[in-house]
Amino acid sequence: MNLLSTDIKNKVLDKVIELLDARRSEIIEANQKDLDDFNKEDRAMYDRLVVNDKKVDGMIQAVKEVRNQDDPVGKVISEINKDDGLKIVNKTAPFGTIMIIYESRPDVTVEAAVLAFKANNKILLKGGKEAINSNEVLVDVWHQALKENDITTDYVKLLKLQRAETQEFLKNPTEQIDLIVPRGGERLIQFVKENASCPVLVSGRGNNFIYVDHSANWEQAIKVILNAKTNKISACNALDKILLDKRLPDLDKKLLHLQKALHEFEVELLVDKQVKEILSDEAEIENEDTWYEEFLALKACVALVGDEVEAIEKINKYSGGHSSAIMTTDLSKAETFMEQVDSGAVYHNASTRFTDGGAMGVGAELAISTDKLHHRGPLGLEQLVTNKYYVYGQGHVRV
Structure with a gap:
């Protein structure tokens, strides 16, 4: 592949x-066709599918941000001059x-392409059939x-493949693929991992936790929980599980307060046996699989x-390794929690909704990686490169 100049x-x-601005109405009209054909009962997916003026503005802003970032290619990581002249x-x-590979989200078509292109990569876009009209215009x-x-x-290709064709392409790609990023739910991720014949960087699965310590500022905790759960239910950084310290003062009153606050946003609650003794009208968590589930809906476990210590153990067992938070006034406890929880982003007294390229100062993101190789967290421009050693000699041989 030729290296293109930054200019x-x-x-x-x-x-x-x-062009995004000039063809704005065409993009929105194409998106309306997708929306008209979509089943609105899947609220999270529908929200991701919508393209309006604000979304187009967001696409333009994403391209501007990447355009203004330094070129990530050809940066010197290290340089060694050995005694023998090598x-x-x-x-x-x-x-x-x-x-x-992603579902819905036409804005990913733009963000993924701009990041890949600025980092001098080619990108194959396998969007969902629900966004085909939008994606065709954007590509x-x-x-x-x-x-x-x-x-x-x-440099930018849209793949129009059915499920069986995608499966075959993953197993026997018709061109060289160096990295696959599945961005979506657990089923999509598992499908890609089972069929891909090249490296896969997992992204998108949330199942995020908040632990409220007995020393927490309760009003602050309620504010953070509501934001993390209800601000954008379709986001992978949305809250799914709420763990409360048994030692919270006035625990019964606080549980009733939490229940009322979440119900005002129409959040369905699933509770454990202990919580059900207080919130008797709520459904009990009867299947352990629920603890592994990312809801992407107005639903939460309490x-x-x-x-x-018990909170950390539970989070590390069940979470998707995406984002976890502790609400506490004990700084030492917060530090221990953040060090020991195995998540890509850990928070003290803040909403998990900040796990996002823009909010974290990375800019546009390809995805949020929950893997540990080669990067964890938002995959921005600087993370879409690998490295290469350049060795200069004068007839050097190894003895």
Whole structure:
């Protein structure tokens, strides 16, 4: 793959910005076709599918942010000059070809492509059939921008494959693929992991926890819980499980307060045996599988734990490794929690909704990685490169 100059890449991105605005009505009209064909009962998926003026503005802003970031390719990571004259330089380098498989979310079509392209990668976009009209127009925007700068449209490809065709492509790809990123629910992730013949970087599964310590500021805890649970239920950083310290003062009153606050937002509650003794009208958690589940809905589990040690154990057993939070006024306890919880992002007295490229200062993101190799958390521009060693000699041989 040829390395494009930063200037050329930025010219393409300037054109993408211009075209997204110029073809705004066309993009929204195409999206309306997708919305008209979609089953609105799946509220989370429907919310992700919507493209309006605000969403187009967000796409434009994402491209602008990436355009203005430093080129991540060719940066020197380390340089060693050995005594024998051998020079060893480690530099950042493109992955090559990245495939992203995602459901709904037409804005991912733009964000994934801009990140991959600025990092000099080709990207294969396998969006869901529910967003096909939106994605076709958005990819055409990319192709127009690439053509007008005499760059091959191979840098951005939309794959229109059915499930069986996708499965075959993953097992026997017709072109070199260096990394696959499945961005969606547990079923999609498992499907990709079972069938892919190249490295897979898992993204998107949330199942996030908040633990409320007995020393927590209760009003603050309620505020954070409501934000994490109800601000955007379709996001992978939304809250699913609430663990309360048994030692909370006036525990019964606090549980009733929590119940009322969540019910005002129409949140369905599932509770453990101990909580059910107080919130008798709520359904009890009867299946352990529920603890592993990411809801993406107005639903939450509420349970009691003895202390932060039990909370950490429960989180590490059941969570998706995405985001976990502790509400406490004890700084030492918060530090221990944050060190020992095995999540990509850990919070003290803050909502899990901040696990996002923009909110964390990364900018546009390809996904939120819950893997540990090669990166964890928001996958921004700097994370879409690998490395390469450049070794300079003068006839050096090893003895």
